[in-house]
Amino acid sequence: MIDLYYAATPNGLKLTMFLEEAGLAYRRIAVDIGAGEQYAADFLRISPNNKIPALVDHAPADGGAPLSLFESGAMLLYLADKSGFGLPPAERLRERAEVLQWLVWQVAGLGPMAGQIGHFNVYAPETVPYAIERYTRETARLYGVLDRQLAGRDFIAGAFSIADIACYPWIVPHQAHGQALAAFPNVRRWFAAMRARPATVRAYTGVADVYARSERALSEQARAVLFGGRNS
Known part of the structure; x- marks a missing residue:
């Protein structure tokens, strides 16, 4: 099982698209980035760059402890190699x-x-x-x-x-x-x-367009969280 820490941004949707295409079992865990949940200590242990998406693979190929990853490109590479889907093998x-x-x-x-x-x-x-x-x-x-x-x-x-x-x-x-x-x-x-x-x-399905909102729809708190350059 893969835990996907997710918000419906373009980078978050990359991962749901891949997981649906590859047929991998996953659990979607919503992260409210407007409320600052990406700065929670538990999330930062998975994603030190305080961004979504992030994932935890509870059954990595090496049989070891759960493996966590951040950065959407790295996650796509990892999942493609894990599943054999969407990326030719090294010999090709x-x-x-x-x-x-x-x-x-x-x-x-x-x-x-x-x-x-x-x-x-x-x-x-x-x-x-x-x-x-x-x-x-x-x-x-x-x-x-x-x-x-x-x-x-x-x-x-x-x-x-x-x-x-x-x-x-x-x-x-x-x-x-x-x-x-x-x-x-x-x-x-x-x-x-x-x-x-x-x-x-x-x-x-059920995903809202994140660009459909105007800036006036954001609270000052949400704007500060999303665009304020918080360091911790």
């Missing part, structure tokens, strides 16, 4: 490398840039034109990179993989990112196919 060197580079591209590029424009478009207490232009433009560039990669292929690395799982939740809020999928036809085609997968439907 080139196929595995293709998946890994796109996973890292999402973690290092698409997620951070899309997250910034989502913040400035939806949550910032004031309009900051330079930030909006900067991050809209960079996010558009990244959508373009993904669009070119998807030309002539169904999935990002050829076959369905954790690269697709990592990227999809960051394309879901494309409107909040200031992006129109009509401008990226290959991404739009891939996005529709990903959205229709039964595991995606299960992962997103």
Whole structure:
């Protein structure tokens, strides 16, 4: 059994998508990040960066004590190796490398840039034109990179993989990112196919759009917790 510490953010949804796709048994444990539950001592022992998602695998492959992990990319790699799903084995060197580079591209590029424009478009207490232009433009560039990669292929690395799982939740809020999928036809085609997968439907059932709220819907306490840069 895997305990998944979760909130319905793009990074949290990566993990529910993977677990549903792979058919691994898991328990979803909600973490109220607006209330500051990510700073609780018990959670920090699992996720020292005080972010969700995090997981505890109670049956690791080495047969040892429960294993905890934080960082969504690391968790996808771990679970893919554990289950044999979504990542070619080491002996398929080139196929595995293709998946890994796109996973890292999402973690290092698409997620951070899309997250910034989502913040400035939806949550910032004031309009900051330079930030909006900067991050809209960079996010558009990244959508373009993904669009070119998807030309002539169904999935990002050829076959369905954790690269697709990592990227999809960051394309879901494309409107909040200031992006129109009509401008990226290959991404739009891939996005529709990903959205229709039964595991995606299960992962997103009952999930609210975290970017649908305006900053005015947040209490001052929640804003301080989410965006205040708390260190402990």
